[in-house]
Amino acid sequence: MPLTDSALLVVAKAKGFAEAEGIDLTLLRESSWANIRDRLAVGHVQVAHMLGPMPIACNLGLWPLAARTVVPMALGLGGNAVTVSNAVWELVASEGALPDLVPSTTGLALHRVVRRRAGQGLAPLRFGVVHPHSGHNYELRYWLTACGMVPDQDLEIVILPPSLMPDALASGALDAFCAGEPWNTAAVLRGVGRIATVKAAIWRQSPEKVLAVASDWADENPDALNALLRALHAASFWCGAPAHREELAGLLSDPAHVDSPLDWLRPGLAGDLRIGPGLSMRVPDFFVPHASAATFPWKSHALWFYSQMVRWGQVSHDAASASTARDTYRPDLWRRALGPLGVALPAANAKVEGALNEPTPVGSAGASLVLGPDGFFDGTRFDPDSLDAYIASQAER
Template sequence: MMTELSAGFLPLTDSAILIAAREKGFAGAEGIDLNLVRETSWANVRDKLAVGQFEIAHALAPMPIASNLGLTPFDTRFIAPMALGLGGNAITVSNRLLAAMQASQNFTMMNARLAGEALAQAVRVRRDEGGNRLHFAVVHPFSGHNFELRYWLAASGVAPDLDIEIVILPPSLMADALVSGQVDGYCVGEPWNSVGVDKGAGNIVATKSSIWASSPEKVLAVRESWAADNSNTLQALLRALYRSAEWCGQAGNHCELAKILAAPTYLGQRADLILPALDGSLVASEGAGSVSDFFQPHARAATFPWQSHALWFYSQMVRWGYVEHSAANAEIARRSYRPDIYRTALSGMKVPVPTANSKVEGALNETVPVGAAPQPLYLGPDGFFDGAIFDPDRLDAYIGSQKN
């Protein structure tokens, strides 16, 4: 007998693992009838998960943390027992802003440092000339997009809450907002950067992987109470999603995956606009680029819910004034990610699983083997563009060192 699960998702390329799990039969093989429901905003996904209309959801990585810290409308505890890949976002700016940036600095979308310096100079010129603040859009306050944009801006010498204005828009509205001139740039997941480029409205100037390589983006979110009451179903789902991630990560499947995702019920965009995020052939201001690590659905332990990722997002919530720092709040954030559930689910599959729950972030400049069971696992590179290191065991010091 099949168990039906309703899953909310947004039309983004990084929903691929959930979609492929249904379309390629991985969910069915585990006895799960996966009902995928497309939503228009992350607030809809969060609220419908909270009130029980969804059992599971494609979710922003900081969303369970924010919910558990009491920063959302409903008093519902979420957990993330699995990640849904690494990377997948980019920063796109209008043609006018690109020209202003290029006037002071040559850069490529894989050099976040030079791109940041160029943007900082454009911001200074605009301010000196008495122009209005630039408007950048992100998809939700508690999103990787908001925190990576802020991190990039601050490290580049731009004060996110003084020099520019950050506004909230659903992903599918980003390109049209750029076309209409309502925003000067945005940070969003694919394919909406490529859509903006295809419309002739702007160009990609930086990728998530150029700001923080191998960085977390989406997770599988479930209510903590549902996970406790349905542990066998959840474990079966994690097995199905892991097999789906393996399939999505194989280069020979990318063209088929792009066609699957292109369906009107899923992303509703041309396959040729979806494929670049999968094979790393994004088009930027300097022409077609090669970004091999733009989106990783499986390699580098891409589906493991590292608690160090949760703590980094927490550090940024503290940094930007969303929550006060305390040992209790840090523990709530850490426990929002559940590697113990992940390990239990995959224990019989003979696949490599990290033996640690956390790791130092930003320390790896190349791919290295790390401790895992039952076979070696390869991680990295995972560097931040500014050379910073995040050690979750030194959380207080890291938070104290952050500047706005």
């Protein structure tokens, strides 16, 4: 998809990392996540750039057309933002929101706007997300709910491809959206919106896109999969080097990839976001392609996504469904491919999400590993060993 977080795949091809591993990598640009899902299902592609929750939804049978899919690698952390129209920003600013990206104050101001509009008999604000089974949908709903709003009741949430979000904001079809870069920056630079908050503030160093692999292909081609993961690991290291940002922006801007101006790509890659006219803010962990085990497919990430599927009525919770979600993410495949390289191998396959308030050394084999901070903005934690209790607590909120 034409997004900044396709960077690892683009770089693996363009910088020769795939070729060096003996992989003939062909990249096919698509216009929607549904197209990518369907092309993987019918065998047009073997691997795909995909939203983190989508392979879980596939394996849970939430789509009529789906192939069993595994996730042997994540493609980075962070990268999303919530952008509102200029008119909505004026409303939330009048209720106390500041141009500082802080989720709590902005969310509470939005809640006051929503209540005021309801009292005036006005239609609910309409927010766009890129797919029902997306981190965007779940993190937006998490933020809104934690700030006192009821999604689908106080606000409308609709689905739209990310590249159409700025146009939808400009036309008035949307009042706000949650999407990846460069489409938030595009809305700001086109003068049609303001960035209100970011994923890196709602849940720091949280999961986003993954490498989705057809399970049958993965089983039948272990050497090819290992080689691909090694190539993507090299690409992640390259993408994480500040010295490569300008070249990376140039690669992504190509019409075959994101096809957008360099000025739309630079802010997200550098974490120096343009949040409004003449306003910038530094978000150091906005785009994390390599640090903090950014490519490791944590089973706790999979289970948090699953908990949100349950929370919003997309699937019923039971032990079998939880096991399916957990087993979709395959850290064993990541370890198999990258262990021989001497990279930092996390000692565990899951962790308590939201437990680290600062960068923290953690147990690992090979190289040393530092994780975090990874906190949720409302101070909660997600312990995958207490999944039932977490799901029950969210049902009560």
